[in-house]
Amino acid sequence: xxxxxxxxxxxxxxxxxxxxxxxxxxxxxxxxxxxxxxxxxxxxxxxxxxxxxxxxxxxxxxxxxxxxxxxxxxxxxxxxxxxxxxxxxxxxxxxxxxxxxxxxxxxxxxxxxxxxxxxxxxxxxxxxxxxxxxxxxxxxxxxxxxxxxxxxxxxxxxxxxxxxxxxxxxxxxxxxxxxxxxxxxxxxxxxxxxxxxxxxxxxxxxxxxxxxxxxxxxxxxxxxxxxxxxxxxxxxxxxxxxxxxxxxxxxxxxxxx
Amino acid sequence: xxxxxxxxxxxxxxxxxxxxxxxxxxxxxxxxxxxxxxxxxxxxxxxxxxxxxxxxxxxxxxxxxxxxxxxxxxxxxxxxxxxxxxxxxxxxxxxxxxxxxxxxxxxxxxxxxxxxxxxxxxxxxxxxxxxxxxxxxxxxxxxxxxxxxxxxxxxxxxxxxxxxxxxxxxxxxxxxxxxxxxxxxxxxxxxxxxxxxxxxxxxxxxxxxxxxxxxxxxxxxxxxxxxxxxxxxxxxxxxxxxxxxxxxxxx
Numbered sequence: 154x155x156x157x158x159x160x161x162x163x164x165x166x167x168x169x170x171x172x173x174x175x176x177x178x179x180x181x182x183x184x185x186x187x188x189x190x191x192x193x194x195x196x197x198x199x200x201x202x203x204x205x206x207x208x209x210x211x212x213x214x215x216x217x218x219x220x221x222x223x224x225x226x227x228x229x230x231x232x233x234x235x236x237x238x239x240x241x242x243x244x245x246x247x248x249x250x251x252x253x254x255x256x257x258x259x260x261x262x263x264x265x266x267x268x269x270x271x272x273x274x275x276x277x278x279x280x281x282x283x284x285x286x287x288x289x290x291x292x293x294x295x296x297x298x299x300x301x302x303x304x305x306x307x308x309x310x311x312x313x314x315x316x317x318x319x320x321x322x323x324x325x326x327x328x329x330x331x332x333x334x335x336x337x338x339x340x341x342x343x344x345x346x347x348x349x350x351x352x353x354x355x356x357x358x359x360x361x362x363x364x365x366x367x368x369x370x371x372x373x374x375x376x377x378x379x380x381x382x383x384x385x386x387x388x389x390x391x392x393x394x395x396x397x398x399x400x401x402x403x404x405x406x407x408x409x410x
Numbered sequence: 411x412x413x414x415x416x417x418x419x420x421x422x423x424x425x426x427x428x429x430x431x432x433x434x435x436x437x438x439x440x441x442x443x444x445x446x447x448x449x450x451x452x453x454x455x456x457x458x459x460x461x462x463x464x465x466x467x468x469x470x471x472x473x474x475x476x477x478x479x480x481x482x483x484x485x486x487x488x489x490x491x492x493x494x495x496x497x498x499x500x501x502x503x504x505x506x507x508x509x510x511x512x513x514x515x516x517x518x519x520x521x522x523x524x525x526x527x528x529x530x531x532x533x534x535x536x537x538x539x540x541x542x543x544x545x546x547x548x549x550x551x552x553x554x555x556x557x558x559x560x561x562x563x564x565x566x567x568x569x570x571x572x573x574x575x576x577x578x579x580x581x582x583x584x585x586x587x588x589x590x591x592x593x594x595x596x597x598x599x600x601x602x603x604x605x606x607x608x609x610x611x612x613x614x615x616x617x618x619x620x621x622x623x624x625x626x627x628x629x630x631x632x633x634x635x636x637x638x639x640x641x642x643x644x645x646x647x648x649x650x651x652x653x654x655x656x657x658x659x660x661x
Contacts, residue, residue: 185655192660193542194459196494201660206447208658210541212494214501233503238488239465239537241448246488246537248504286500288493290539292463292658293446325497 161361162346169349174358181352181397188304188408190312198313198332202305205355206295208240211287211305215316217277217323218284228275229284232261234291234302241294255381257289259340260302262377263369269336270310281321285313296356299367299379303340307409310334338376339405340369341398345384350394352401366391368398372406418593422579428590433583436573436633441554441644443561445658449537451562453644454658455554458587459544461660464554466562468534477533482526487517487536489551495543512548519552519572519601519610525565534564545588546574549599552611553637560645569645571637572601572611575626577618582625584633598626602634 168175178184184205193199198213218229234257236244249257264270264287275283287309289302314328344354344362354362363384368391369377375395380386386394421428431437437458446452449465472478489512493501505513517536524534536559538551549572556570576586577596591597596616603610618626 187657189660193461193494195497195542195544199494201658203657206656208446212492212541214494214499216499233493237465237490237537237539238535239446239449239452239463239467239539242467242470246490284500286493290492290541292539293448293656295447 158360161357162363165358165361166346166349169346169351174351176355180350181401183353183401184355186304186405186408188308190308190410197316197328198309200305200308200312202301202308204297204301204304204353206293207298207301208293209298209301209305210290210292211302211309212290213309213313214286214288215323216284216286217281217318217321219280220282225279226273226276226282228272228282230261230265230270230272230287231284232257232264232287232289232306234260234289236291236294240291243294244291255379256298256302259299259367259369259377259379260289260306261287263303263338263340264306264310267336267338267369267371267374267376269334269338269371271333271335274333277318277321283316283318294356296359297342297353299342300340300353303338303369304405304409307338311337311409336371337406337409338369338371339402339409340367340377341394341401342367343394345386345390350390352397366394368395370398370402372402419589420579421590421593422581422583427578427583429587433581434629434632436585436636437587439637439640441557441640442659443557443644444648444653444656447656449558449562451558451560451564453554453557453561455550455557457546457550457553459542460540460547460550461542462547462550462554463539463541463658464551464558465537466535466555466558466564468562468564469529469532472531472533478531480530483524483529483532483534485517485521485524485526485534485536487513487520487538487555489513489516489538489540489548491540491543491547495540512551515611515613516548516552516555519570520555520559522608522610523566523568523570523603524559525567528565534559543588545586545591546599549573549601552601553641557641557644561648568603568605569638569641570601570603570610571634571641572599573630573633573637574599575630577616577622582622582629584629598630600627600630602631604634604638
């Protein structure tokens, strides 16, 4: 299919030169975003985020676990992503592949390094902490799964109820207030074809583009980044795209309640 | 449950079950067809607190080729529970023995009704994701998968559906909830082709007399008639009220 992607690249490149996209968006416009928080009752937190035709669900579960030996007072945050076979004929059932692992790790880094979750508050007693499992469930794939996953994850965390804990055990179905968060982390993913950059690549654009750049931000800081693909960015590109990320981040944060 | 034996609640009292239902009463069921963009067919079902998504691909080229049949399409099914679907601890990754068995029996039910001889050398894939579970997920999964197959335009001899019957506090009852299944005396999921009356999925555990089995069949068949109507309405709605975009809207 290599040659089809080559043709896509040519077409996308010439369309971008007009200042518009194949679906008539501007270069730095998102597709329509729909976020639904609190959609599940058994999970402690949940949300569904759609960007265009990409749909991603996130679920949060708590368990009691042993802390990492080098951080005995810190809780555990574990993020994983499933590219479900019903989401795309490109996905197969089975253990997570490179793409799923990269997706989970990029989302995880944004949340972790922003410090939005105070993992010290998950300490229960010596050798016992709470573990937060964040599962990203990709239901429909039309490109830019990273931003959709980050929105679903953040929205699920914002809706997360803390489990009630007694004698070092979780009492299922009972809760003790909401998970406290310090920041709303959002990510902006850009594609690049030739010298032209654009926000929120669709699946077609992903197939034709040279590389992508994800910038996760809080309202004040860059908190995670990931470059993917064979192409390259200049320092100036990255500085410019960071400005756009902060700008777009405001809009995304406003959608997260 | 943390190693302790949970105390059994009173399952049937004054003609009402734990959640207030009568013995022949189903939990509320809602089906929405065509909720995914990439899958050839899809359906989302809410059955009580169960929330399940089904997606279908095919008929498409059967890969690997040594699985191909010269005579018919190969039907595949994957039933999977999301790690956050239960109220208890976080689920483990990968298919369990339970989910492999359920995938198999659901697939075999569909092998009866899909007119697979129309599509030699191809495969039809059915994927079911349990997003939230509350007892009776295999029946809800099969019911949603049937709608997803119809949405994909795959020719079938019938639109099949499934429902379980259980024995709770000595009474036969339709559509047991998770608690009724856990503390009841018997559980019996059944899938029907109502057009012919045939039974396409049949499992049972616990203890039943022959009379109780007969009572279970009649309860299940009456409930299946209602479920079938909800399935047909869901498929009709795709055409009578076409949507501009396919979006999974929950609750």
